[in-house]
Amino acid sequence: MEVGMLPISASKRGKLLAAGYTSLRSISRASASQLATDIEVSEDEACEILKYASQTSALDRSIGNSNTSNLYGGQTAWTMLNEEKFNTRITTSCVDLDNILGGGITCKEVTELGGVPGIGKTQIGIQLAVNVQIPLEYGGLGGKAIYIDTEGSFMVERVLQIAEACIEDMPEYSHHFHNNVQDCEVKMHPNSILENIFYFRVCSYTEQIALVNYLDKFIEEHKDVKIIIIDSVTFHFRQDFDDMALRTRLLNEMALKLMKLARKFCLAVVLLNQVTTKYIEGSYQLTLALGDSWSHSCTNRIILFWNGDERHAYIDKSPSLKSASAAYSVTTRGIRNSNSSCKRIKMV
Amino acid sequence: MQPENLLHQIHLPTQKCTVGCPLLDRCLGGGIPCNSITELVAENGTGKTQFCLQLVLYAQLPPSRGGLSASSLYIHTEYPFPFRRLRQLSRAFPLLPTPDHPVADPCDRVFVQGVYTADELVDALPKIELFLIHSKSRFPLRVIVIDSIAALFRSDFDNTGLDLRRRSSLFFKIAGGLKSLAKRFGLAVVVTNQVVDLIEGGNGNGVRVGNLGVLYSSGRRVAPALGLAWANCVNSRLFLSRHDDGADVDGSCSKSRRRISVVFAPHLPHSSSEFVITTEGVFGR
Numbered sequence: 001m002e003v004g005m006l007p008i009s010a011s012k013r014g015k016l017l018a019a020g021y022t023s024l025r026s027i028s029r030a031s032a033s034q035l036a037t038d039i040e041v042s043e044d045e046a047c048e049i050l051k052y053a054s055q056t057s058a059l060d061r062s063i064g065n066s067n068t069s070n071l072y073g074g075q076t077a078w079t080m081l082n083e084e085k086f087n088t089r090i091t092t093s094c095v096d097l098d099n100i101l102g103g104g105i106t107c108k109e110v111t112e113l114g115g116v117p118g119i120g121k122t123q124i125g126i127q128l129a130v131n132v133q134i135p136l137e138y139g140g141l142g143g144k145a146i147y148i149d150t151e152g153s154f155m156v157e158r159v160l161q162i163a164e165a166c167i168e169d170m171p172e173y174s175h176h177f178h179n180n181v182q183d184c185e186v187k188m189h190p191n192s193i194l195e196n197i198f199y200f201r202v203c204s205y206t207e208q209i210a211l212v213n214y215l216d217k218f219i220e221e222h223k224d225v226k227i228i229i230i231d232s233v234t235f236h237f238r239q240d241f242d243d244m245a246l247r248t249r250l251l252n253e254m255a256l257k258l259m260k261l262a263r264k265f266c267l268a269v270v271l272l273n274q275v276t277t278k279y280i281e282g283s284y285q286l287t288l289a290l291g292d293s294w295s296h297s298c299t300n301r302i303i304l305f306w307n308g309d310e311r312h313a314y315i316d317k318s319p320s321l322k323s324a325s326a327a328y329s330v331t332t333r334g335i336r337n338s339n340s341s342c343k344r345i346k347m348v
Numbered sequence: 349m350q351p352e353n354l355l356h357q358i359h360l361p362t363q364k365c366t367v368g369c370p371l372l373d374r375c376l377g378g379g380i381p382c383n384s385i386t387e388l389v390a391e392n393g394t395g396k397t398q399f400c401l402q403l404v405l406y407a408q409l410p411p412s413r414g415g416l417s418a419s420s421l422y423i424h425t426e427y428p429f430p431f432r433r434l435r436q437l438s439r440a441f442p443l444l445p446t447p448d449h450p451v452a453d454p455c456d457r458v459f460v461q462g463v464y465t466a467d468e469l470v471d472a473l474p475k476i477e478l479f480l481i482h483s484k485s486r487f488p489l490r491v492i493v494i495d496s497i498a499a500l501f502r503s504d505f506d507n508t509g510l511d512l513r514r515r516s517s518l519f520f521k522i523a524g525g526l527k528s529l530a531k532r533f534g535l536a537v538v539v540t541n542q543v544v545d546l547i548e549g550g551n552g553n554g555v556r557v558g559n560l561g562v563l564y565s566s567g568r569r570v571a572p573a574l575g576l577a578w579a580n581c582v583n584s585r586l587f588l589s590r591h592d593d594g595a596d597v598d599g600s601c602s603k604s605r606r607r608i609s610v611v612f613a614p615h616l617p618h619s620s621s622e623f624v625i626t627t628e629g630v631f632g633r
Contacts, residue, residue, distance in 0.1 A: 116556065116576070117585070118558030152385075152527050152531060153614040155615035157362060198351035200349065201352065236520075238577075240520075274580045277555075
């Protein structure tokens, strides 16, 4: 998507697309005043967009010339870097957590979240399923969510609670994104938030694998899905497996499929995992379940743990983020900043 | 495969089964939720069984009064099953005259099954499924109580790596079976669990799980039995604790203060409530 390359706000990008400006060429052909009326911005802003468009297309041409011999589908790291800048992120509603994650859960990547029972895995899952729907005008993605529940912990009454709080807090989000949104009042209803979560309850590992295989087709029909949450990826894989090699193969295959989905449809995949004890050098230590080979399967790994009476999230593995930890809390309104006075971000 | 319509569920929110006391129901957000496993953790003599007995009686109430209009299955692993106590509670229970049974005995709608080992419980699951499929009763089976799950696992397994792995695999198998039944037939599943004492400096059970950093009962530091693997298997965990007021040393009328707390639950914040056990049943206060 060429318009995605422009360094402009998500809402303007959305307006451009809505007005039919899909390619850079179509933008540069338009005059500033025309553009301004088409997408309802001031002429200054339109000029700025034109400037970016010509810059970006010049950049593009230079890349295009030097890389004519590229294999089909190949990309240079430079274009990928440019694309990554526009990788959208889904906020967790906890500012501290967003900060260490570079803005939230990244699209196009698989993120694994794990922790002991009661730490808030399901709560984060539900929060993300709601937050992905924050409209473009408010700096969100305006997408839909797929929620795959393997444990039965998804409670509609809780989703409703979080959705209502999210709608109430929406003006605050727009504030964060410095958007001018007085004129675009977006009315959202908690019911529509529920409608935009595709909920699947699976009761065995075969169902789970079948569903992951089917997702490609499902998302093809529902292109606006922007996040897949599996809560938890682990549960059905911890029973009835005598053949551990088979389990590893099945899990890896599933992870690969999910990763492909994330790339293909530019969506975020969040896998929730349980913890188990592992015997390391004479003592039992906590680690995420599913074994060592699984730990390679996810791009990012975030571990949730208790630090005193505070919940913390720690980035254990990520190709682009530095390891850091942040406190968060689970409130009636959902995931929020930890309210304790010691709001420090500890470097590890 | 089609996603479920969540909107449909708003008008019909997760059904809850009253535990027989409005105060306790409020603490639990309406009662014991259907489609999930709720665990009651407590040391002996705190009131786990009392809770469960009361639940299977009140499940028979119509939905308008917080019940499920349902019969229940009580799987007991510790002998003997407290028939007398159930009888006693049922006398305090408001009898419900139905058109065809003017005075139905509430005990008629409680099925009791003894189970001795974990394997027996695994074998019982398909039988329960068959029963659920073929049951055409006006009071369908909607509540399953397992009292207690810990007793099944506390003797047959050694503390070796192999046995522990076998044990946790069984946990997940049982929980998986129960959850899939709960989902298919809208069951409320309640399991009770015992506690183990935590020894200072000992490792293994010291992992913090849930809202309460440390669990205290009778002045001792305790942890739920069966460890972390089992904790992953349940949806909600409730902790019942007792604190004996040391004033009465003779033991003739030793007063215990009992308290129920939410350790973790997907739909509940951390909350707790004191309760008492009387001849008539379990009541919050």
